[in-house]
Every structure is written in C-alpha cells, then in structure tokens.
Amino acid sequence: MVICYIYFTRIIAILLQVAVPFQWQWLYQLLVESSTLAFFVLTGYKFQPAGDNPYLQLPQEDEEDVQMEQVMTDSGFREGLSKVNKTASGRELL
8 A cells, every 4th residue: 555655646646747738737736635645544444443452452350459469368478487386494396
C-alpha cells in the first residue's frame, strides 16, 4: 500500500500534470490530496484495534493482590529458627 501511494503521488500524478493542459492543472492537486486521504483512511482501517486482541486484554486478577497474598503467606519470619526448650537445670533440649 505504501509503495502504491508513493508510486502514484510521485510518478503517475507528475506525468498527469505534464500531460494535461494548463486549465486542468488543479487535477494534479486533487489526485494527490485524494490519494493521501485514501491512504490514511485505509491505514487507519487496517490497523484499528481488534476486540479480541490478546495483547490488549487486562489480567483478571489484580497483580498487587496476588503479590500481597504471597507476602503474607511466605513471610519468612520464622525461617531457620528452631524451638529450644530449657529445663529447670538450665540445659537446653532440642
């Protein structure tokens, strides 16, 4: 589509400008402007967002909630600790 636009506006429209008489010179500008409008409309239509685009879908769960659940359940507060019982004699039992 880009190649056709460039080919039309740079070559065919200029050949038409050279070939037509002076009173029809406005036809060159009309063709260039209408082809530019058609190019942008078609480009916008081709690249419009689709309803089922997987890249534009939002996650169903809130990522912060998932991270907070992991933080609350895996706190690591007691990690590496073991319970030590002391007896009346002051000796430690494991």
